[in-house]
Amino acid sequence: MAFLSAHFVAIVFYVLAVLAVAGGVGVITFKNPVHSALSLLGTFLMVAGLFVLRHAEFLGAVQLLVYAGGIMVLFLFVIMLVNVRRLSPDAAFLSRRAPLAVLSGVVFGALIAFGVLAGSLGHPGGGATALQMVQGHVMGNTEAVGWTLYRHFLVPFEIVSVVLLVAMIGAIIFGRKDAGLEGRGGRMEP
Amino acid sequence: MNPTMIPIPSAWILYLSAVLFVIGAIGVLLRRNGISIFLALELMLNSANLAFASFAFRFAGASATAAHALNGQIFIFFIIAVAAAEAAVGLALFIAMYRRKETIDVDRFNILRW
Numbered sequence: 001m002a003f004l005s006a007h008f009v010a011i012v013f014y015v016l017a018v019l020a021v022a023g024g025v026g027v028i029t030f031k032n033p034v035h036s037a038l039s040l041l042g043t044f045l046m047v048a049g050l051f052v053l054r055h056a057e058f059l060g061a062v063q064l065l066v067y068a069g070g071i072m073v074l075f076l077f078v079i080m081l082v083n084v085r086r087l088s089p090d091a092a093f094l095s096r097r098a099p100l101a102v103l104s105g106v107v108f109g110a111l112i113a114f115g116v117l118a119g120s121l122g123h124p125g126g127g128a129t130a131l132q133m134v135q136g137h138v139m140g141n142t143e144a145v146g147w148t149l150y151r152h153f154l155v156p157f158e159i160v161s162v163v164l165l166v167a168m169i170g171a172i173i174f175g176r177k178d179a180g181l182e183g184r185g186g187r188m189e190p
Numbered sequence: 191m192n193p194t195m196i197p198i199p200s201a202w203i204l205y206l207s208a209v210l211f212v213i214g215a216i217g218v219l220l221r222r223n224g225i226s227i228f229l230a231l232e233l234m235l236n237s238a239n240l241a242f243a244s245f246a247f248r249f250a251g252a253s254a255t256a257a258h259a260l261n262g263q264i265f266i267f268f269i270i271a272v273a274a275a276e277a278a279v280g281l282a283l284f285i286a287m288y289r290r291k292e293t294i295d296v297d298r299f300n301i302l303r304w
Contacts, residue, residue, distance in 0.1 A: 005195065006195060006196050007195075007196055008195050009195050009196065009197055009198050010196065010198050013198050013202060013203070017202075017206045020206065020210060021206070021209055021210065021213070024209075024210050024213040024214065024233055025213060027213070027214075027217055027226075027229050027230060027233055028213060028214075028216060028217035028220055028221065028226075028230055033223055033225045033226050033229070036226050036229050037225075037229055040229050040232060040233060043210070043233060043236065044236065047210075047236050047237075047239070047240055050203065050206070050240055050243070051239075051240075051243050051266075053203075054203065054243040054244055054246070054247040055247055055250075056243045056246065056247075056263050056266065058263070059239075059243065059263055059266050059267065059270075062267065062270060063239075063270070066270050066274060067232075067236070067270070067273075070274065071232065071273070071274055071277045074277055074278065074281060075225065075228070075229065075277070075281065078225060078281040078284060078285060079225055081285060081288075082225065082284065082285065082288045082294055094220050094221065094222065095219065095220055095221065095222055095297070096297075097219070098220055100219075101216055101219030101220045102216055102220070104215075104219065105212045105213075105215050105216035105219065106212070108212055108215060109208055109209065109211075109212035112208040112211070112212070113205065113208055116201050116204045116205060116208065117201075119201075128247075128250070130250040130251060130259035130260075131246070131247070131250050131259055131260060131263070133259070141263075144260055145260060145263055145264065145267070148260040148261075148264055149264055149267065152264075153264050153268075156268060160268055160271045160272070163271070163272065163275050164271060164274065164275050166275075167274075167275030167276070167278050167279050168275075168278065170278075170279045170282065171278040171279050171281070171282035172282075173282075174279065174282035174283050174285070174286045175282040175285055175286065177289075
């Protein structure tokens, strides 16, 4: 029991990390995009848990609401609009250059791991209170994030709202019924 | 956090972030279905967010950086917003591509390759 309570953070980390990596592997190995999307949903939930573990409680909640609740539903809707059954009639759901892709990914991962090793980041860090501080008072992560967002990052925040508006308009224009059919006269066959 | 709990090194979460990023990168290079590529891309964005959260926590305690302790988390907030915009536009593009060619196999979209 004492072991459990002392190593609570490590145990939670291992459980979340293993499930997150399993979900990530599922994303790229499931042939059916619906299964990939649900696997990614699992990874999103685990990453939300890791955010909470790193004292980013507000972002954990945002991760659940925006990613798991919003973006994932968008993905599933699009997968259902695009007929998946007709998409992959053959087994060739992987690119022709698959070994090269895995090799470059592994080399890239080795480089990142080398960078983390060289950075000597074994220090646990920790400054939970600094992440909950509002004007010298310890309040909570959500209050602190909101305070910082609206005091120091107000202009970027407004710009992001414009970015979202532009993206919404762009998505509506691309999603119109006649979008992508303008060049029908000179349409090139695959 | 309860002080009797033993904290974990920041590097652990960074390694996990690297593993998830590499899985996402391999997925982007490996898959042919456009939506699957997009899912792997979201995985990469999420792993970057994880690294940001880890660094924010790691340097929140240091006196030199404590005043800006929340900047990493604010950055994650903006990344999530931009990822939402990117997902909306990208998926609309895939729908338009599907209407045109009845497929979203990215290897079939090669008219720029002459």
